[in-house]
Amino acid sequence: MEKKDIDWGNLGFGYMKTDYRYVSNFKNGAWDEGALITDATVSISECACVLQYAQTVFEGMKAYTTEDGRIVTFRPDLNAERMENSARRLQMPVFPKERFVDAVVQTVKANTNVVPPYGSGATLYIRPYMFGTNPVIGVKPADEYQFRVFTTPVGPYFKGGVKPLTIRVCDYDRAAPRGTGHIKAGLNYAMSLYAIVDAHNQGFDENMYLDSATRTKVEETGGANFLFVTKDGKVVTPKSSTILPSITRRSLLHVAKEYLGLEVEEREVFFDEVKDFAEAGLCGTAAVISPVGKIVDHGKEICLPSGMTQMGPVTQKLYDTLTGIQMGRLEAPEGWLKVIE
Ligand code: PLP
Numbered sequence: 001m002e003k004k005d006i007d008w009g010n011l012g013f014g015y016m017k018t019d020y021r022y023v024s025n026f027k028n029g030a031w032d033e034g035a036l037i038t039d040a041t042v043s044i045s046e047c048a049c050v051l052q053y054a055q056t057v058f059e060g061m062k063a064y065t066t067e068d069g070r071i072v073t074f075r076p077d078l079n080a081e082r083m084e085n086s087a088r089r090l091q092m093p094v095f096p097k098e099r100f101v102d103a104v105v106q107t108v109k110a111n112t113n114v115v116p117p118y119g120s121g122a123t124l125y126i127r128p129y130m131f132g133t134n135p136v137i138g139v140k141p142a143d144e145y146q147f148r149v150f151t152t153p154v155g156p157y158f159k160g161g162v163k164p165l166t167i168r169v170c171d172y173d174r175a176a177p178r179g180t181g182h183i184k185a186g187l188n189y190a191m192s193l194y195a196i197v198d199a200h201n202q203g204f205d206e207n208m209y210l211d212s213a214t215r216t217k218v219e220e221t222g223g224a225n226f227l228f229v230t231k232d233g234k235v236v237t238p239k240s241s242t243i244l245p246s247i248t249r250r251s252l253l254h255v256a257k258e259y260l261g262l263e264v265e266e267r268e269v270f271f272d273e274v275k276d277f278a279e280a281g282l283c284g285t286a287a288v289i290s291p292v293g294k295i296v297d298h299g300k301e302i303c304l305p306s307g308m309t310q311m312g313p314v315t316q317k318l319y320d321t322l323t324g325i326q327m328g329r330l331e332a333p334e335g336w337l338k339v340i341e
């Protein structure tokens with residue numbers, strides 16, 4: 001398929017309407033067969049549960065063009081499983097895993113004219129999501145739902161690409177113990193909007209959220225998990241029941257161990273330890289791995305030894321290996337790449 005005339009190298013992380021999206025509706029206890037459509041608008045009741053009570057969950061994943069010209073997605077089965085968990089927590093019906101993967105494949109296939117070429121620096125972001133559609137005014141789950149998948153070509157999530165970020169310790173909380181921090185619910189992002197606008201207004205790129213129970217442990221940012229590297233080269237990542245189980249982070253831990261022979265630790269990370277790390281980064285589908293150069297705690301600066309001009313050496317190796325697998329330059333572990341065409 002001929003590619004659309006897009007300046008791939010200058011794309012930011014934004015929405016661009018593409019030709020096709022997948023839609024399936026849930027009614028009378030069952031999902032319909034689903035279809036690709038061209039209409040990018042959604043028409044639902046003014047009293048839809050999603051509009052009144054934020055009953056919506058989503059996923060984020062990417063399609064890549066590999067060095068040898070295939071189009072692939074990365075571990076879509078894990079996105080499907082995470083969406084199942086998200087849906088259950090919000091009393092929504094599960095969209096079956098095989099159908100989820102098939103819907104993603106169909107949507108990407110229909111939009112290959114906007115899958116960025118290999119080496120362009122851009123990727124096709126894929127957004128599966130689901131929401132309660134029928135009118136609900138008393139607080140209760142909807143009976144009818146819509147599952148959709150759209151795609152949009154994107155560049156780096158953070159302006160400046162891989163320039164190290166400055167983040168601040170946030171005074172607001174993202175997730176409560178036994179709340180919804182571990183699922184990908186729209187509501188988690190709604191309540192982070194005030195904090196992210198405030199962070200940007202104060203000149204920071206992102207918020208570092210601490211655990212809301214004790215405010216002593218590092219959790220994550222609004223849209224990515226943390227990775228740290230110790231001075232002796234160990235990869236450390238926070239373990240918490242109130243952070244999103246990032247597929248990128250889980251993949252990076254495997255890469256660190258199995259491809260790079262590094263020691264890895266998934267454990268509670270106390271904020272007090274952060275000053276002793278050699279490198280820090282944010283990891284996620286959108287963020288890939290974005291290095292952190294400085295963390296500011298109410299005026300007190302922690303400057304990571306890796307500095308403000310480039311990624312630290314271990315972060316760089318992790319980045320190169322992960323993106324090498326995603327772009328087909330390095331052999332992927334069994335089942336990690338789903339070839340679309
Ligand atoms: N944490 C949050 C809050 C996120 O929104 C995301 C993005 O999906 C991540 C972490 C990273 O998860 P993943 O690597 O699965 O994209």
Ligand code: COI
Pocket residue numbers: 059060061223224284285286287
């Ligand atoms: C992602 O990395 O896919 C995310 O969902 C992060 C953000 C855009 C919400």
